[in-house]
Amino acid sequence: MPVSKIAEKLIVQNRSNVAAPVLVVGSVAFDKIITPVMTGERILGGAASFASLAASYFAPVRLVGVVGNDFEDSFIERFRNRGIDLEGLQVDKSGPTFFWAGEYHENFNNRETLDTQLNVFEHFRPELPERYRQSPYIMLANIGPDLQLHVLDQLEGSSFVVADTMNLWINNKLNDLLKLLKRIDCLAINDSEAIMLTGDHNLISAGWKLLELGPRMAIIKKGENGSCLFHRDGYFALPAYPVTNLQDPTGAGDAFGGALAGYLAAVNDTDFGSIKQAMLYATAASSLTVEAFSCDRLESAGPGLLEERYHELLEVITP
Numbered sequence: 001m002p003v004s005k006i007a008e009k010l011i012v013q014n015r016s017n018v019a020a021p022v023l024v025v026g027s028v029a030f031d032k033i034i035t036p037v038m039t040g041e042r043i044l045g046g047a048a049s050f051a052s053l054a055a056s057y058f059a060p061v062r063l064v065g066v067v068g069n070d071f072e073d074s075f076i077e078r079f080r081n082r083g084i085d086l087e088g089l090q091v092d093k094s095g096p097t098f099f100w101a102g103e104y105h106e107n108f109n110n111r112e113t114l115d116t117q118l119n120v121f122e123h124f125r126p127e128l129p130e131r132y133r134q135s136p137y138i139m140l141a142n143i144g145p146d147l148q149l150h151v152l153d154q155l156e157g158s159s160f161v162v163a164d165t166m167n168l169w170i171n172n173k174l175n176d177l178l179k180l181l182k183r184i185d186c187l188a189i190n191d192s193e194a195i196m197l198t199g200d201h202n203l204i205s206a207g208w209k210l211l212e213l214g215p216r217m218a219i220i221k222k223g224e225n226g227s228c229l230f231h232r233d234g235y236f237a238l239p240a241y242p243v244t245n246l247q248d249p250t251g252a253g254d255a256f257g258g259a260l261a262g263y264l265a266a267v268n269d270t271d272f273g274s275i276k277q278a279m280l281y282a283t284a285a286s287s288l289t290v291e292a293f294s295c296d297r298l299e300s301a302g303p304g305l306l307e308e309r310y311h312e313l314l315e316v317i318t319p
Contacts, residue, residue, distance in 0.1 A: 019058060019059035019060065019262075019265050019266040019268070020136045020137055020265040020266075020268050021059060021060040021061070021062055021085075021135055021136070021137070021265065022055045022058075022059050022060070022061050022062065022135070022137045022138070022139060022258075022261050022262055022265045023062045023064065023088075023128075023132055023135035023137065023138045023139070023159075024048050024051045024052045024055060024061055024062065024063050024064065024139045024141060024258060025065070025088075025126050025138070025139070025140055025143070025147075025148070025151050026046065026048030026051060026064075026065060026139075026140070026141025026142060026143050026254075027046040027047050027048055027049075027065060027098055027121060027141065027142070027143060028044075028046040028048050028049050028063075028065040028066065028067050028071075028089070028097070028098070029044075029045040029046035029049070029097060029098040029099060029100055029121070030042050030043065030044070030045060030070075030097050030098070030099050030100075031043050031044070031045030031046075031099070031100050031101065031102070031250065031294065032099075032100075032101035032102075032114075032115070033045075033101075033102060033103075033248050033250055033293055033294075034102070034103040034104065034114075035103075035104045035108070035247065035248055036104065036105070036106050036108070037247055037248075038247075038293075040248065040293035040294060043293055043294035044075055044078065044294045045100060045250060045251065045294060045295075046065065046098065047141035047142045047143075047164065047251070047254040048063060048065045048141045048254075049079075049251070049254075049295055050251035050252075050254035050255045050258060050289060050295055050298065051139050051141045051254045051255065051257050051258030051261075052079065052082075052084050052258060053078075053079075053082055053084075053255070053258070053295050053298050053299055054254075054255040054256075054257075054258035054259040054262060054282075054285040054289075054298060055258040055259060055261055055262030055265075056082040056083060056084055056262070057259065057281075057285070057303055057306055058259070058262030058263050058265060058266040058281070059137070059261075059262045059266050060083065060085065061082070061083070061084045061085065061262070062084075062085045062087070062088055062132050062135060063079060063084050063085065063086055063088055063089050064088035064089065064126050064127075064128060064132070065088070065089055065090070065124070065126075066089070066090040066091075066098075066120050066121055066124040067089065067090070067091055067092070067120070068091075068092055068093075068094075068095050068096040068097035068098075068119055068120040069091075069092070069093045069094070069095065069096060070096045070097055071091070071097045076089075078295070078299065082299070087129045087131075087132070088126075088127075088128060088129050088132055090127075092120035092123075094120060095119045095120045096117070096119045096120065097119060097120065098117070098118055098119050098120065098121035099115070099116070099117040099119060100113070100115070100116050100117075101113070101114040101115035101116075102114055102250070104248075104249065108246055108249055109223070109224075111249075124143075124147070125147065125150065126143075126147055126150060126151050127154070128151065128154045128155075133154055133155055133156045134155070134156050134157045135155070135159060136157075136158070136159055136160065136265070136268075137159065137160050137162075137261050137262075137264060137265040138151070138152075138155070138159050138160065138161040138162065138261070139162050139163075139257055139258055139260075139261040140152075140161060140162065140163040140164065140184070141164055141254055141257065141258075142164045142165060142166050142254070144169060144173055144176070145165065145169050145173050145176035145177040145179070145180045146173060146176045148163060148180050149176060149179060149180055149183070152180075152183055152184075160185050160186075160261075160264060160270050161183070161184040161185050161186070162184070162185065162186040162187075162188055162260060162261050163180060163181075163184045163186070163187055163188070163215075164187075164188055164189060164253065164254070164257050165177060165180075165187075165189055165193065166189075166193060167192065167193055167196055170193060170196045170197055171196075177197075178213065178214075181210075181213040181214040181215055182213070182214035183214070184214070184215050185215060185216045185217065185270065186215060186216065186217050186218070186219065186260075186275075187210055187213075187215040187217075187218045187219070188218075188219040188221065188253075188256065188257050189218075189219075189220065189221065190220070190221045190222070190223070190253060191203055191220055191221070191223075194206045194207065194210060194218075194220045197210065197213070198210060203220055203222075203228065204228075206220070207220050207228055207230035207235075208230055210230060211230055211232065216231070216232060217229065217230060217231040217232065217275065218230045219260075221253050221256060222240075223240070223249070223252075224240050224243075225239075225240060226238050226239040226240045226283070227240075227256070227279060227282075227283065229275060229276065229279060231272050231275060233271075233272040234272055236272075236275075236276050236279070238276075238279050238283055238313070238317065239313075239316060239317075240283060240286075241283055241284060241286070241287035241309055241312070241313060243287050243290055243291060245291050246290050246291070247290065247291055247292050247293060247297075248290060248292065248293045248294070249290050250293075250294075251289050251294075251295065251298075252286040252290050253286070255282075255285045255286050255288075255289040255298055256283065256285060256286045257282070258285070259278070259281050259282040259284070259285035259286075260275075260279065260281075260282040261278075262281075263277065263278035263281045263282070264278050280310050280313050280314060281306065281310050283309075283313055284306050284309035284310045284313060285298065285306060287309060288301045288305065288306065288309070
């Protein structure tokens with residue numbers, strides 16, 4: 001699949017010939033989502049699904065995950081249609097794919113987990129194909145920190161690593177998570193997780209405390225209130241894109257992380273300015289994700305709309 005118009009523009013700006021590949025490692029799942037708007041049954045979900053599709057707007061993507069004996073070819077084709085490399089996607093015929101069911105309440109801010117069936121994901125241990133091991137950009141989507149460390153142990157050469165985590169791992173695998181934070185470049189987590197990890201309810205001071213744990217930079221995602229970057233070269237805050245047609249918030253943070261890594265791979269730069277630009281595109285990708293169930297809007301929107309929203313956000317923050 002040829003690179004998107006966005007990737008072409010970024011590559012030209014960077015005077016390079018090709019975007020660097022992005023390795024995405026995480027869950028691929030089936031979801032059942034209930035919102036005040038409607039219900040989505042057996043829809044494509046999983047952190048790696050959203051992250052991979054978002055990153056594919058900018059750079060070649062290598063997906064590592066696991067699916068079960070019920071993962072139809074039509075879902076595989078959705079990844080292939082975006083040019084995503086699936087050599088690292090394990091197909092475990094011993095059982096069904098990871099399944100999660102959740103319900104959002106009236107304001108969409110509160111979510112209740114109704115059912116979690118790990119299935120083949122319970123024994124997933126990510127193994128990187130040989131040619132994946134020199135991937136220069138890594139998105140460690142939300143899986144256990146012990147598995148994220150296992151991925152890092154397989155890498156060869158230097159990589160820029162973005163990682164996500166969640167309250168489950170903060171509560172149950174904190175020691176592994178603290179080891180991970182000393183080996184990554186960018187931690188991208190939501191506001192409640194930042195508070196849990198640092199014990200500080202002031203998000204600004206919590207953000208700087210995250211850097212004391214090891215990463216070069218941290219991004220705190222605040223949903224409809226935007227995101228904040230804490231970097232050794234400075235601080236940056238960005239509002240959310242003003243979505244008026246909210247359908248399903250699932251995967252917005254994963255799309256943010258994938259787009260962030262994808263942009264950096266396209267420009268092959270990770271300085272303070274590049275991270276800020278990446279956050280603009282990541283915010284645009286998140287806004288598309290929430291406008292439909294599953295990955296549907298993120299897939300179908302196309303690079304033109306993503307670019308349009310990037311420019312709208314740029315106008316908001318530019319004096």
